[in-house]
Amino acid sequence: MSAINILGIDPGLRTTGFGVISKQGNKLSYIASGTISTLSEPDLPARLKLILASVSEIIATYQPDCAAIEKVFVNVNPQSTLLLGQARGAAICALVSADLSVAEYTALQVKQAVVGHGKAKKEQVQSMVQRLLSLSGMPGTDAADALGVAICHAHSMDSLALLQNVQSGLTNLTNQGLRMKRGRLVG
Amino acid sequence: MSAINILGIDPGLRTTGFGVISKQGNKLSYIASGTISTLSEPDLPARLKLILASVSEIIATYQPDCAAIEKVFVNVNPQSTLLLGQARGAAICALVSADLSVAEYTALQVKQAVVGHGKAKKEQVQSMVQRLLSLSGMPGTDAADALGVAICHAHSMDSLALLQNVQSGLTNLTNQGLRMKRGRLVG
Numbered sequence: 443m444s445a446i447n448i449l450g451i452d453p454g455l456r457t458t459g460f461g462v463i464s465k466q467g468n469k470l471s472y473i474a475s476g477t478i479s480t481l482s483e484p485d486l487p488a489r490l491k492l493i494l495a496s497v498s499e500i501i502a503t504y505q506p507d508c509a510a511i512e513k514v515f516v517n518v519n520p521q522s523t524l525l526l527g528q529a530r531g532a533a534i535c536a537l538v539s540a541d542l543s544v545a546e547y548t549a550l551q552v553k554q555a556v557v558g559h560g561k562a563k564k565e566q567v568q569s570m571v572q573r574l575l576s577l578s579g580m581p582g583t584d585a586a587d588a589l590g591v592a593i594c595h596a597h598s599m600d601s602l603a604l605l606q607n608v609q610s611g612l613t614n615l616t617n618q619g620l621r622m623k624r625g626r627l628v629g
Numbered sequence: 630m631s632a633i634n635i636l637g638i639d640p641g642l643r644t645t646g647f648g649v650i651s652k653q654g655n656k657l658s659y660i661a662s663g664t665i666s667t668l669s670e671p672d673l674p675a676r677l678k679l680i681l682a683s684v685s686e687i688i689a690t691y692q693p694d695c696a697a698i699e700k701v702f703v704n705v706n707p708q709s710t711l712l713l714g715q716a717r718g719a720a721i722c723a724l725v726s727a728d729l730s731v732a733e734y735t736a737l738q739v740k741q742a743v744v745g746h747g748k749a750k751k752e753q754v755q756s757m758v759q760r761l762l763s764l765s766g767m768p769g770t771d772a773a774d775a776l777g778v779a780i781c782h783a784h785s786m787d788s789l790a791l792l793q794n795v796q797s798g799l800t801n802l803t804n805q806g807l808r809m810k811r812g813r814l815v816g
Binding site: 486487488490491494514516517520521523524525526527528529530531532534535537538539544546 | 673674675677678681701703704707708710711712713714715716717718719721722724725726731733
């Protein structure tokens with residue numbers, strides 16, 4: 443079974459986290475992670491340009507097969523929501539420009555996938571990401587969130603593959619003359 | 630004096646308006662306008678990809694020298710604000726990818742530049758854009774808004790040039806031994 447590289451993104455206008463993992467069967471391994479900081483840029487267009495260029499460079503370097511990005515919170519401050527939306531738009535533009543499929547997960551889904559429940563704190567996510575990927579040190583919060591999104595997507599791919607297996611198994615059975623009735627196989 | 634082509638953008642997730650005008654001295658002339666509709670796309674990443682690709686194609690076709698984009702309203706619905714932000718981010722990404730400078734104007738500034746006051750209605754903007762650019766027919770609302778942003782930027786360039794003229798004039802005078810004191814030239 444060949445390895446699949448997954449790029450996870452935790453978008454933000456000031457800091458965008460990224461994480462790349464490799465999935466081979468059930469085995470996940472760490473490839474890279476880090477943060478893109480736009481604090482040095484003078485205005486919004488320059489910040490978006492930096493996010494676009496940096497994510498494009500990450501894609502060129504690590505050649506992911508697919509991508510996943512966190513669905514962002516709607517902030518209490520509408521102006522912040524608008525800024526965050528634009529940063530997320532720039533990150534997605536880099537992904538779709540490279541013809542990557544883009545899956546989207548909420549913070550709740552990421553926490554459930556990584557820690558096992560949706561109320562996990564930041565440190566718990568960092569700690570579990572460290573354990574799941576056998577990292578020597580604890581990743582920063584933005585990088586951990588991005589790696590968490592990638593892990594969430596890896597699990598989701600497994601669920602999808604399982605579902606497809608079940609479906610193709612059922613198709614085989616029905617091809618043999620059996621059929622499903624009220625959740626049971628009947629001849 | 631050589632002509633400067635200005636691309637104006639009125640961003641939106643469903644419909645993004647664009648307008649290209651040419652400015653030669655004080656004379657403005659119409660080059661192109663239209664709308665990008667993303668309604669046929671299945672999801673958010675696909676919509677952002679279409680906006681990015683379409684704006685990039687418009688830039689390749691009309692070769693603008695600079696760009697201007699409308700500052701968007703913060704909507705009462707935070708989810709809409711987030712979606713609009715992402716669409717605006719995609720449009721800005723196309724502009725900065727082509728190394729265009731990006732000016733930003735509020736709807737109020739555009740109305741003041743085009744109609745003369747900030748409380749103008751949509752139809753007044755359309756009608757004034759038609760007159761200012763000597764169009765045979767009335768442009769659609771999104772295209773009119775985009776052409777309005779471009780016109781607003783053209784006026785703003787004139788104000789900036791005037792200011793620079795005044796400043797260089799003052800520098801000449803001060804080089805001749807005169808100086809400004811309480812707004813008056815003194816020897």
